Amino acid sequence: MAGSRVRWRWLALPGAALALWAVAHTGHTPAPDAAPRPSATQDAAPSARPDGAPSASPDDGATTARPDGAYExxxxxxxxxxxxxxxxVHPQLxxxxLHNExxxxxxxxxxxxxxxxxxDAAFGVANMHRAAFDEVKRGRDFAARKWEELPDDRNLAVEAAAWxxxxxxxxxxxHWPAAHSRDELLALGYNAGAGNMLAFARGIAPGxxxxxYLDRLHTNWAAAKRDIAR
Structure with a gap:
């Protein structure tokens, strides 16, 4: 999760609250296919950076809400x-x-x-902490938005995660000596922070x-490719 190495322990939720959520929300997560190792050359992201990035259609940023309020x-x-x-950034990454989170x-x-x-819990579909959100929004189009809006606005959560x-x-x-690809290092950085990402790039083994987190990224890699093709 962005900005923290501490994962939520949802099994520790009050039993009644979790039971109510389960009754009110249905849905399932399909079992992902075996995934190839993410790499910087596989399904590469657009090469343009923010100063020359391709523009997207206004309609292409809308999320699809499910009638029962569940989320996939x-x-x-x-x-x-x-x-x-x-x-x-690489859309498949x-x-x-999002699958990991x-x-x-x-x-x-x-x-x-x-x-x-x-x-100190995280908010939104990308599980972003307040400090990470406040840092990443500086100078961006969503600079006036608040961290408290993340649970209600999936587009904002995805936008913040991308940046x-x-x-x-x-x-x-x-260049780095470690065996990890760029996508893998970025995922590790998203989960464990920039300092740890750079340590992993230098060859320090992940804990x-x-x-x-990296293993689950590999597991979710093929499902992510299918999802972005829809």
């Missing part, structure tokens, strides 16, 4: 395509991260209820939590 990462496919292009229910009321138990990946990418050196 594919609902954000249009927003992923749009904001990945604008930020100059951005979508795979879908380990908990993204219901606005439930997120806010949990935040009262855990004030967070962009900013992480700018911190990577031109158990970071490696678990």
């Amino acid at each position: 990462p594919v609902d954000c496919a249009a927003a992923v395509r749009r904001y990945a292009a604008v930020a100059g 951005l979508m795979a991260i 879908a380990y908990k229910p993204h219901d606005p009321a439930l997120e806010r209820a949990w935040q009262r138990y855990k004030p 967070y990946l962009h900013d992480l990418d700018r911190q990577l050196p031109a 158990a939590q970071a490696q678990s």
Whole structure:
């Protein structure tokens, strides 16, 4: 999750609240296919950066809401395509991260209820913490938006995640000795922060939590490709 190495423990939610969410929301997550290792050359992102990035159709950024209010990462496919292009990041990576961050229910009321138990919790479908959001929005089109809006605005959550990946990418050196690809390092940076990302680039082995995040990225890679093609 952006800006923190601490994952939410949703199994610790109050039983009644989780039961109510389960009754009110249905849906399923399809089992992903075995994924190839992400690489900077596979399905490469547009080469343009923000100063010359391709523009997207205004209609291409809308998320598709489900009648029952449930959430699947594919609902954000249009927003992923749009904001990945604008930020100059790999759309498949951005979508795979949304899959990684879908380990908990993204219901606005439930997120806010949990935040009262855990004030430093993350918000939105990309699980972004307040400090990370306040940093990434500076000088951007959404600079006037507030972190508290993330649970209600999936487009904003995807946009912020895309620019967070962009900013992480700018911190990577031109070359690194480690075996990790650019996409893998950016995903690790999204989960563990820029400092750890740079340590992994230098060859430091990821810890158990970071490696678990990377393993899930690989598992979600093929599903992410399917989603952004829709």
